[in-house]
Amino acid sequence: MDTTIKNSNLKSEEYFINMGPQHPATHGVLRLLLTIDGEIIKKVEPDLGYIHRSIEKMCERDSYQQIVHLTDRMDYLSSHINNEAVCLTVENALQLEIPDRVKVIRTIIGELTRIASHTLWWGVMGMDVGALTTYFYGFRDREMINDIFEETCGARLTMNYNIPGGLMFDIHPNFVKRTKEFIAHFKTKLPEYDTLLTGNVIFQKRMKGVGMLTKEDAISFGASGPVGRGSGYSCDVRKHHPYSALDKVTFNEVLKTEGDSFARYQVRIEEMWESMSIIEQLIDNIPEGDVQVATNAVIKLPKGEFYQKVETARGELGVYINSTGTKNPYRLKFRSPGFSNLSLLNHIAVGGKIGDLVASMATLDLVIPDIDR
Amino acid sequence: MNISLNITKTITELLSGFMSEGAANIGAMVTIALIYLAIFAVAGLYLVLLERKIAAWFQLRLGPNRVGPWGLLQTMADALKLVSKELTGTVKADKFLFNLAPYFVIVSSLMALSVFPFTQEFQAFDINIGIFFLIAISSIGVIGILLGGWASNNKFALIGAMRSGVQTISYELSVGLSLLTMVLLTGTLQLSEIVEVQKNGWLIIQGHIPAVIAFMIYMIAGTAETNRAPFDMVEAESELGAGFHTEYSGMKFAYFFLAEFINMFIIAAIATTVFFGGWLSPFGITESIPWLGVFWFIGKTFMLVFLMMWFRWTFPRLRIDQLLTLEWKYLLPLNLLNIILMAVIVWLNLTIQF
Amino acid sequence: MSYFGDIYKGIKTLLTGMSVTGKYFLTSRKGAITQQYPDNRKTLKMFERFRGEVVMPHDENNEHRCTGCQKCELACPNGSIEIIWDRQIDPESGKKKKMIDQHIYHLGMCTMCGLCIEACPTDAIVWAQNFENSVYDRSYLTKVLNQPNSKLKAGVEE
Numbered sequence: 001m002d003t004t005i006k007n008s009n010l011k012s013e014e015y016f017i018n019m020g021p022q023h024p025a026t027h028g029v030l031r032l033l034l035t036i037d038g039e040i041i042k043k044v045e046p047d048l049g050y051i052h053r054s055i056e057k058m059c060e061r062d063s064y065q066q067i068v069h070l071t072d073r074m075d076y077l078s079s080h081i082n083n084e085a086v087c088l089t090v091e092n093a094l095q096l097e098i099p100d101r102v103k104v105i106r107t108i109i110g111e112l113t114r115i116a117s118h119t120l121w122w123g124v125m126g127m128d129v130g131a132l133t134t135y136f137y138g139f140r141d142r143e144m145i146n147d148i149f150e151e152t153c154g155a156r157l158t159m160n161y162n163i164p165g166g167l168m169f170d171i172h173p174n175f176v177k178r179t180k181e182f183i184a185h186f187k188t189k190l191p192e193y194d195t196l197l198t199g200n201v202i203f204q205k206r207m208k209g210v211g212m213l214t215k216e217d218a219i220s221f222g223a224s225g226p227v228g229r230g231s232g233y234s235c236d237v238r239k240h241h242p243y244s245a246l247d248k249v250t251f252n253e254v255l256k257t258e259g260d261s262f263a264r265y266q267v268r269i270e271e272m273w274e275s276m277s278i279i280e281q282l283i284d285n286i287p288e289g290d291v292q293v294a295t296n297a298v299i300k301l302p303k304g305e306f307y308q309k310v311e312t313a314r315g316e317l318g319v320y321i322n323s324t325g326t327k328n329p330y331r332l333k334f335r336s337p338g339f340s341n342l343s344l345l346n347h348i349a350v351g352g353k354i355g356d357l358v359a360s361m362a363t364l365d366l367v368i369p370d371i372d373r
Numbered sequence: 374m375n376i377s378l379n380i381t382k383t384i385t386e387l388l389s390g391f392m393s394e395g396a397a398n399i400g401a402m403v404t405i406a407l408i409y410l411a412i413f414a415v416a417g418l419y420l421v422l423l424e425r426k427i428a429a430w431f432q433l434r435l436g437p438n439r440v441g442p443w444g445l446l447q448t449m450a451d452a453l454k455l456v457s458k459e460l461t462g463t464v465k466a467d468k469f470l471f472n473l474a475p476y477f478v479i480v481s482s483l484m485a486l487s488v489f490p491f492t493q494e495f496q497a498f499d500i501n502i503g504i505f506f507l508i509a510i511s512s513i514g515v516i517g518i519l520l521g522g523w524a525s526n527n528k529f530a531l532i533g534a535m536r537s538g539v540q541t542i543s544y545e546l547s548v549g550l551s552l553l554t555m556v557l558l559t560g561t562l563q564l565s566e567i568v569e570v571q572k573n574g575w576l577i578i579q580g581h582i583p584a585v586i587a588f589m590i591y592m593i594a595g596t597a598e599t600n601r602a603p604f605d606m607v608e609a610e611s612e613l614g615a616g617f618h619t620e621y622s623g624m625k626f627a628y629f630f631l632a633e634f635i636n637m638f639i640i641a642a643i644a645t646t647v648f649f650g651g652w653l654s655p656f657g658i659t660e661s662i663p664w665l666g667v668f669w670f671i672g673k674t675f676m677l678v679f680l681m682m683w684f685r686w687t688f689p690r691l692r693i694d695q696l697l698t699l700e701w702k703y704l705l706p707l708n709l710l711n712i713i714l715m716a717v718i719v720w721l722n723l724t725i726q727f
Numbered sequence: 728m729s730y731f732g733d734i735y736k737g738i739k740t741l742l743t744g745m746s747v748t749g750k751y752f753l754t755s756r757k758g759a760i761t762q763q764y765p766d767n768r769k770t771l772k773m774f775e776r777f778r779g780e781v782v783m784p785h786d787e788n789n790e791h792r793c794t795g796c797q798k799c800e801l802a803c804p805n806g807s808i809e810i811i812w813d814r815q816i817d818p819e820s821g822k823k824k825k826m827i828d829q830h831i832y833h834l835g836m837c838t839m840c841g842l843c844i845e846a847c848p849t850d851a852i853v854w855a856q857n858f859e860n861s862v863y864d865r866s867y868l869t870k871v872l873n874q875p876n877s878k879l880k881a882g883v884e885e
């Protein structure tokens with residue numbers, strides 16, 4: 001765009017603006033260096049590292065049991081699934097046979113985590129586009145899941161319920177009852193999300209046709225999770241590489257082909273329905289049995305490389321362990337979904353307004369500790 | 374009960390008992406100004422409290438309930454805190470304009486209050502171009518916002534201020550035109566006269582279809598005039614942090630904040646006067662007790678204020694270009710059509726009168 | 728005409744949205760989800776598994792179950808637990824036995840992962856449901872879990 005006015009001394013300039021690290025729309029300490037022409041975004045440069053805690057390096061120091069609790073603090077909204085990823089990697093390396101009870105409980109709690117994460121995202125999404133009330137409605141429903149977690153695992157956010165070889169302890173006797181109560185409650189509240197926000201004409205105008213991402217771009221940027229599926233890229237790890245009890249349940253992979261912010265929004269809303277259906281299939285059929293397999297007090301992985309990926313609420317989380325046969329990993333690498341999804345931001349936000357940037361960033365559902373680790 | 378609410382006359386008479394006529398007039402003006410200032414400083418504070426309470430009830434919360442009974446003293450405490458805070462500013466700010474800006478905003482909103490007929494007698498300044506005066510005054514406030522945003526030497530503030538300029542200039546058209554639609558019906562711009570006309574039925578009933586359309590357009594444009602959600606592009610906390618008042622602190626910030634709420638009251642009060650019969654009671658049930666008009670006026674105004682709060686706590690925010698699309702492609706053409714429709718209705722005498 | 732159709736549909740969706748918030752407004756009296764936190768301290772009860780802080784329960788004879796095996800110290804990822812121990816002569820059996828002098832717990836470093844309690848073979852340490860852990864000085868967060876002059880309960884073996 002030619003920004004100078006013809007035959008005039010007047011001219012406009014691009015300017016820089018720092019969005020973050022302390023900014024209400026970045027959901028954490030993410031700094032975006034924006035190049036703006038008036039209201040139009042010319043360039044977005046994410047600047048990372050404000051909450052880097054070198055978790056990967058700390059993992060090289062810790063034993064395999066201790067690694068698990070560090071992953072709580074990466075993507076804190078799907079902490080259980082992060083724990084599960086590390087435990088699955090270690091169990092696969094040790095070739096442990098995990099009891100069915102553990103697998104089913106892990107899957108149920110994992111899907112509850114996904115719903116909790118998506119309800120929080122929905123609330124924050126509404127807040128980013130200016131509808132503040134959604135925040136509290138989202139939190140109301142998330143609170144019930146947090147109570148379930150607190151009763152069974154002892155913590156609401158950083159649960160650390162998994163250990164290599166199973167679960168730390170059995171589920172609380174109230175777990176099944178409370179989960180059923182939640183599903184019944186949430187089935188009446190989820191349609192309300194649609195009437196309040198999804199159908200709203202202002203919201204649709206803000207979301208539709210904004211933040212366009214084609215399937216090819218989604219694949220080449222390494223997008224995963226709802227971001228990739230909103231562009232029609234079938235990337236659900238639960239479907240393609242089922243882990244835990246996910247091979248026993250039937251569910252649909254939600255795919256939208258529009259590739260705009262609204263498609264990503266819809267994918268998450270529909271995923272909540274799918275997660276509820278998974279929980280309903282499993283909650284009545286939790287098999288009896290042990291919740292732990294005996295492991296050595298000091299776990300030593302065989303020499304070699306091990307990789308396991310799971311589907312967190314944000315996308316594909318990969319855990320790569322390079323072991324030299326000692327009690328600590330030689331190298332441990334997390335392939336976090338947030339990092340590659342963030343790399344899209346410049347691609348989808350350029351050319352839009354400041355408001356579009358905030359709205360498309362909200363649909364990427366970034367959790368900054370997941371990006372920085 | 375016979376309470377004299379014609380305050381100007383009463384105070385002038387009281388003062389002229391012991392001083393000359395000119396001094397008495399000036400004294401009366403100062404007294405009335407002080408009364409209005411005091412009433413609306415307190416009213417502004419309680420509007421803030423009301424907003425917070427209503428927001429809480431929409432959002433399944435309790436709202437402020439710790440300071441005083443039911444949290445009634447919360448905003449007083451907040452104001453005290455703001456008074457005691459240091460007034461900061463950026464080093465490279467244009468100091469004079471930076472300090473001037475809040476006064477533009479608060480003075481313009483307080484000035485507008487003077488022309489409202491709270492009852493038949495209780496009106497400080499019954500000017501014969503009342504509606505024009507209101508429209509003119511309400512657009513001065515934006516100068517304060519522009520000055521504040523520009524002078525603070527902050528890019529977020531500047532973006533907010535420029536958005537505000539664009540928005541207010543556009544939506545003033547709709548506010549003005551929708552009020553003019555009703556002026557076609559009343560044939561006068563004087564606010565007390567407009568209320569008199571409505572003794573035959575409130576204007577929203579007299580003017581039926583075009584009046585309802587005008588009311589809807591007025592409420593949308595009025596919400597935009599006050600820079601409130603869903604048109605809060607000026608502050609847009611998820612985009613700009615705090616918008617034009619990013620660099621303001623203490624009482625200077627409080628002026629902006631208070632002005633927003635008094636502006637909301639003004640917009641609702643104009644709508645009450647023009648569409649809902651001002652201080653007139655429904656079906657004239659309390660016609661024999663004139664001073665009750667205050668309660669009817671305030672009651673109707675607060676209903677409309679509540680409506681604006683309901684908007685705010687339900688809708689997402691528009692984007693700046695959508696905001697302008699709404700005005701120039703929807704509200705303005707509809708408004709012009711509506712004026713013609715109203716003219717036809719008045720011409721053919723199709724109004725509903727009791 | 729789609730122009731007026733759009734306006735009609737737009738207004739309709741806005742009104743449906745307002746009906747949702749309006750419904751909650753009307754039922755707000757009983758629907759509040761917030762807790763009046765410091766006021767409800769008496770009725771606020773945490774779940775029994777809640778991880779507040781690590782404590783060492785003592786019975787009425789001032790006896791605990793910690794043998795000083797240091798498994799918790801090893802399991803802790805952050806070094807929150809330090810055990811100062813000594814070999815002393817057991818007055819009953821007359822043999823030399825490992826006894827704890829101080830079981831030091833740094834609450835400020837604890838991430839509440841629960842690995843120490845999993846590791847404990849004698850259930851000497853458990854979770855307390857206390858969650859109000861703020862203090863004015865960091866040094867208060869370093870706690871000695873065993874009470875002064877407490878001793879190992881008889882019969883608890885590693």
